[in-house]
Amino acid sequence: MLRVGLIGAGGISRVHADAWRALGAEGFVTSFQGAEAIADEYGFEAVPDLDDLLGLVDVVDIVTPSSSHAELALRAIAAGRHVVCEKPLAATADEAQRVADAAAEAGVRLFPAHVVRYFGEYARIKDAIDAGRLGDLAVLRFSRAGSAPQARWFFRESTGGGVIRDLMIHDIDQAVWFAGPVASVYAVQNPPTVDDVVPSPVTAHVVLTHRSGVISHLHASWVAPGMPFRTSVSASGSAGRMAHDSADDRVSRMDAVLADEVADYLPPMSPLESPYYLEIADFVAALVSGGEARVTPADGVEAVAIAEAAYASIAAGTPITLNAMEAVR
Known part of the structure; x- marks a missing residue:
């Protein structure tokens, strides 16, 4: 069973959570606010902070405000976790390339969620x-x-x-x-x-x-x-x-x-089928096969x-x- 950590509990988090639940993943969620509501609604476990979450999961799914995407992705990659990241991958192309390079060097998968x-x-x-x-x-x-x-x-x-x-x-x-x-x-x-x-x-x-x-x-x-x-x-x-x-x-x-x-x-x-489900399912298939996602x-x-x-x-x-x-x- 894939263990997935959702970072963020805003509006877009629910369609991601729904997709992970449909795929049978074990879900965790952390957020400054709203984590308990997501946990209750989707059967996930609310986790108090990011470091705790990173210790529990195989994949993180970043659904936070755009300004935080690159920083959170780099922290997850440094912990050896695969990353799904809502668009945009970063605020600048330099930052986005830094995230992509870090994932490649760490040998983990990075999936920009262009649904x-x-x-x-x-x-x-x-x-x-x-x-x-x-x-x-x-x-x-x-x-x-x-x-x-x-x-x-x-x-x-x-x-x-x-x-x-x-x-x-x-x-x-x-x-x-x-x-x-x-x-x-x-x-x-x-x-x-x-x-x-x-x-x-x-x-x-x-x-x-x-x-x-x-x-x-x-x-x-x-x-x-x-x-x-x-x-x-x-x-x-x-x-x-x-x-x-x-x-x-x-x-x-x-x-x-x-x-x-x-x-x-x-x-x-x-x-x-929901396109949000299809994009998450495509990433999981690529993760399992080692091939490319769309x-x-x-x-x-x-x-x-x-x-x-x-x-x-x-x-x-x-x-x-x-x-x-x-x-x-």
């Missing part, structure tokens, strides 16, 4: 791209918008917050997954961040030019409280387009040149690097070349 790769609608678009059903990929469009979070740490860019690093990073990862490495990043945000405080409501738009020549347009907004969360994605190529909008009954639709007897292509509805440490580092380049682009008012960012680091 959107496990949403069926996005995975089907990835399959269509890889199978060549869209022809030569040309343009990707992503949108992600929902009520602004309540905790103030989300609104401090310097410590890992911000609408790009926290919300848009999901679609940054998807863009790289669909179209490969990024050559340059151009970003704008309205209203602008002032004295490290992100305004709310706020909208950001980022344009990624991939090394393959594909262009990705990414939009993210934190909007008024009570507004429903909505996402959309489309991929267009020389032979067709495939898209999904969460407001359209969670259906994916593909437009393509089809045989005369076929009028349309409609992939199946969303799978019944999301690698390098993927986690790359997403942070692109988000960091987006903020640099906003500050400079010009596109940022990723090679230039790497040279600075």
Whole structure:
């Protein structure tokens, strides 16, 4: 039986706890507040502090505010524990790379939890791209918008917050997954961040030019409280387009040149399994087999690097070349 220690007891901790419970793991949890509630709800054991937790488990699952991710991951890795870490892996690409390097040197597994790769609608678009059903990929469009979070740490860019690093990073990862490495990043945000405080409501738009020549347009907004969360994605190529909008009954639709007897292509509805369950199950399978999970440490580092380049682009008012960012680091 795998022994798992949850670090943090906020909102996202419950979907992680539910996945671990479904996989039959023995669960432990530590947090400044809320640990007892998680323990009671999911049959875990509440542990008073992190050092005690590290002595009890094989894997830690970090579901704390972003500013603490790198520090907690490094402590767990130093103790020889495998790590699941919510996005972003760290506040900066340098910190994220430090975590990835430490895990490699310690011989433990590191899994950045980029859950959107496990949403069926996005995975089907990835399959269509890889199978060549869209022809030569040309343009990707992503949108992600929902009520602004309540905790103030989300609104401090310097410590890992911000609408790009926290919300848009999901679609940054998807863009790289669909179209490969990024050559340059151009970003704008309205209203602008002032004295490290992100305004709310706020909208950001980022344009990624991939090394393959594909262009990705990414939009993210934190909007008024009570507004429903909505996402959309489309991929267009020389032979067709495939898209999904969460407001359209969670259906994916593909437009393509089809045989005369076929009028349309409609992939199946969303799978019944939770994408949070699927991502944790994928990590466990990789841990058991020694193979790669769908999301690698390098993927986690790359997403942070692109988000960091987006903020640099906003500050400079010009596109940022990723090679230039790497040279600075």
